[in-house]
Amino acid sequence: METKVVWQEGMRFVGVGPSGHAVLMDASPDVGGEDSAPRPTELLLFALGGCTGMDIVSILNKMRTPPRRFAVLIQADRAPEHPKAVRKVHLIYRAEGVPEENLLKAAQLSQERYCSVSHSLAAELSFSVEALP
Secondary structure, eight states: OOOEEEEEETTEEEEEOTTOOEEEEOOOGGGTOOSOSOOHHHHHHHHHHHHHHHHHHHHHHHTTOOOSEEEEEEEEEEOSSTTOOEEEEEEEEEEESSOHHHHHHHHHHIIIIIOHHHHHOOSEEEEEEEEEO
16 A cells, blocks of 8 residues: 655645545644644544444444444543654444444454554554444
C-alpha cells in the first residue's frame, strides 16, 4: 500500500491513498494552522473507529441481527509531553436492536482478529458494549 501526503500551505496537508480519495488535515491557529480540517491524531482515531465499526456491522449482518443504529465512541488518553502519543484507547460500541451477546461477540472478533488498525497501534486498547433496545 502506498499513500501520499502533500503540503498545501500553512499547516494544511492533503493525503491521497490508493482509493484515490483525498483527506484534508490542518492544525490549530496556535501552531500555524487555520483550523480548516481534522488533526492527524483525530484521523488516527477516526480510522480506528471506522475499521472496527465496519467489522462489527459486517459481523452483525452475517449473524442476521443488523443494527437499527450503531456508533463507536472513542475515548483516548495521550501522553502529556511530546510526542503526545496516544497511550490508551477505550472503545464503546453502542448498537440499537441487537442482542447484547451478538454485539459482544462481534466486538471481540473485531478486536482480536479483524481490525488491522487496532493491531497496528501501540496503545493499550479496551472496549465495552451497550446494546440498546
